[in-house]
Amino acid sequence: MNFIFRLKTRLLHLLLVLPVMALAQPAQKVPDTLEQRLKACTACHGAEGRAGSDGYYPRIAGKPAGYLYKQLLNFRDGKRSYPAMAYMVAHMSDAYLKEIAGYFANQHPPYSAPLPSEASASVLEQGRLLVLQGDKSRNMPACASCHGKSMTGLAPYIPGLLGLPRDYLIAQLGAWQTGSRKAHAPDCMQQVASKLKPQDIAAVSSWLAMQKVPDDSIAPVLKADEYAQLPLNCGSVAP
Missing domain, CATH: 1.10.760.10 (Cytochrome c-like domain)
Incomplete structure (x- = not known):
């Protein structure tokens, strides 16, 4: 009985002391860095x-x-x-x-290695042509004419399109079409996306998602005199 009494007393003591000890511990200091x-x-x-x-x-x-x-x-x-x-x-x-x-x-x-595509060869070829050549019959410029020949973007305002998941690319092109994603006028991406058919979006996204990112993926700087050479006037791209 004495043993049980001492055990209960000890447990009660711990229950009372441990919270106090926890409060007495200095708070962990979080480094105030940007990271x-x-x-x-x-x-x-x-x-x-x-x-x-x-x-x-x-x-x-x-x-x-x-x-x-x-x-x-x-x-x-x-x-x-x-x-x-x-x-x-x-x-x-x-x-x-x-x-x-x-x-x-x-x-x-x-970058992570691109995942293999389940799209057919004909769909991937359609995507490749739209990305690299566009479609003159619909007055649709090639993606590469703005996002760079290697598709790694042009600094400081144009992003690269490689290394992005297919589903993300589909979602963003759809957002441009529906107007849930906007940019400063004139909204050139909305103009392009409005001309894309569902099969175009699937083809472009599938082809882009399976491309390996080049070793030198840092976007080159678009020079001031090169802005006039872009196929569309974009409000979000300004010298």
């Missing part, structure tokens, strides 16, 4: 912004800083609609959004 503050971004977009694991959240690492900054502004200002992003950036200043964009633009982790 630490961007944990909310990498929670979805992956470490260093290399892409989420579910095939929906895109790679943002290495994208041109000007492009990333404008997308953050678009989420904050309602031109792009995704509740989690809109909530995160709702009260962030322009300066902080630029800091976020600059951080991820300077990250260059390796």
